Amino acid sequence: xxxxxxxxxxSPNHGDRGxxxxxxxxxxxxxxxxxxxxxxxxxxxxCDPEAKVSSHYxxxxxxxxxxxxxxxxxxxxxxxxCWLGESDLNWVSIGIEIVNPGHEWGYRKFPEPQMTAVxxxxxxxxxxxxxxxxxxxxxxxxxxxxxxxxxxxxDWPRLARAGVGLWxxxxxxxxxxxxxxxxxxxxxxxxxxxxxxGYEVVPGNEGPPLAAFQRRFRPERWDGRLDGETxxxxxxxxxxYDASTAALEAARRDRFRNYRxxx
Ligand SMILES: [Zn+2]
Numbered sequence: 001x002x003x004x005x006x007x008x009x010x011s012p013n014h015g016d017r018g019x020x021x022x023x024x025x026x027x028x029x030x031x032x033x034x035x036x037x038x039x040x041x042x043x044x045x046x047c048d049p050e051a052k053v054s055s056h057y058x059x060x061x062x063x064x065x066x067x068x069x070x071x072x073x074x075x076x077x078x079x080x081x082c083w084l085g086e087s088d089l090n091w092v093s094i095g096i097e098i099v100n101p102g103h104e105w106g107y108r109k110f111p112e113p114q115m116t117a118v119x120x121x122x123x124x125x126x127x128x129x130x131x132x133x134x135x136x137x138x139x140x141x142x143x144x145x146x147x148x149x150x151x152x153x154x155d156w157p158r159l160a161r162a163g164v165g166l167w168x169x170x171x172x173x174x175x176x177x178x179x180x181x182x183x184x185x186x187x188x189x190x191x192x193x194x195x196x197x198g199y200e201v202v203p204g205n206e207g208p209p210l211a212a213f214q215r216r217f218r219p220e221r222w223d224g225r226l227d228g229e230t231x232x233x234x235x236x237x238x239x240x241y242d243a244s245t246a247a248l249e250a251a252r253r254d255r256f257r258n259y260r261x262x263x
Contacts, residue, residue, distance in 0.1 A: 004120050004121060005064075006067050007067070008066070009043060009047060009058075009067070009068055010067075010069075011054040012047070013049065014076065015076075016073065016074060017091060018091060024092045025092065026071070026092055026093065027092050027093075027129070027131060027135055028083060028092050028093035028131065028135045028136075029096070029129075029135065029164075030078055030093045030094070030096070030137055030138070030139055031149075031150050031154070032055065032077060032095060032096065032097045032150060033098050033154075034097050034099050035100070035102030035105070035149060036102070036105065037101060039061070042058065042099060046058065046097065047068065052076055053076050054069050055068055055096060055097040056069045056070075056075050056094050056095050056096065057094075057095075058096070058098075058099065059117050059118050060114065061100075061114045062111075062114070063113035063114055063116055065117050065121060074090050075090065075095050077093075078093060078095060078142060078143065079143060079146070080146070081142040081143045082143075083142045083199075084198040089142055096118065096121065096125075098114065098154075100150070100151075102148075102151070103148055103151065107151060107153060108153070110154060110155060115158060119159060119162045119164070122136070122164040122165075123163060123164060126164055132244060132245075132248055133165055134166055134241050134244055135198075136164055136165035136166075137198070138212070138215075140212040140215060140216075141212050141216065144199065144200075144212035145208045148215065152215045152216075157169075166240050166244065167217075168237055168240040170218075170233060170236065171232065171236065174232045175229060177227070177231075178228065179227050179228075179229075180228035181227065181228070182226060182227065186231050187226055187231070189231075190226050190231040190234045191206060193234040193235060193237070194209055194210065194213060194234060196238060197234075197241055199213060206224075206226070207224035207225075208224065210224045210225070210226055210230065211224035213230070213237075214233075217233050
């Protein structure tokens with residue numbers, strides 16, 4: 001990997017990715033925070049055979065990167081999870097643990113050297129595996145009932161500027177709609193956008209996926225309420241999502257056309 005000094009700390013906690021025809025391609029990148037008091041404690045746990053958890057990489061606050069599990073193997077980082085209708089995302093994903101004490105031990109900003117390393121690592125992974133921007137997710141996106149990581153302090157806009165993940169710049173007028181109620185029709189449209197983006201939306205339990213969306217795309221308040229600002233933000237992200245899927249589809253058609261031309 002160019003520009004990245006990766007240290008090896010092999011974890012025993014991994015399995016195969018399945019055999020053909022059940023082999024599912026790597027198509028998702030999942031970002032986590034460690035949520036432990038120190039990097040060393042997190043590394044110990046991720047390598048402890050009793051704990052049965054792991055990730056492919058861990059990035060320390062000073063930017064040091066550890067490889068725990070080879071990408072060709074299935075690391076145990078996502079647990080019960082769902083995104084875009086696909087469940088058990090360990091089978092199709094690469095997981096990065098980013099050192100941070102998390103909400104339990106004193107959640108804090110992710111320092112610059114750490115973000116520089118995270119950005120370089122993510123760019124490399126999405127480039128090699130052609131992971132589309134709408135399949136770069138936080139753990140809380142794919143398990144909103146259980147997880148809050150990497151959380152509202154994580155710099156998603158920066159990653160998006162580097163070509164990793166979705167981040168539409170918010171319309172400046174949007175903030176005025178915060179806290180304002182929405183009608184039945186707007187609420188239905190917002191929840192449908194939420195599901196289309198990939199979140200698992202269970203009727204009667206819309207709060208957790210809404211809060212996960214807010215942590216990521218409207219990080220000033222994550223109350224799980226579909227207010228006017230959240231509804232507007234959902235529409236902005238859904239628009240970018242549609243543009244990304246359409247661009248991908250057009251590229252696929254081009255490749256197919258070129259293939260037919262040369263064959
Ligand atoms: Zn996590």
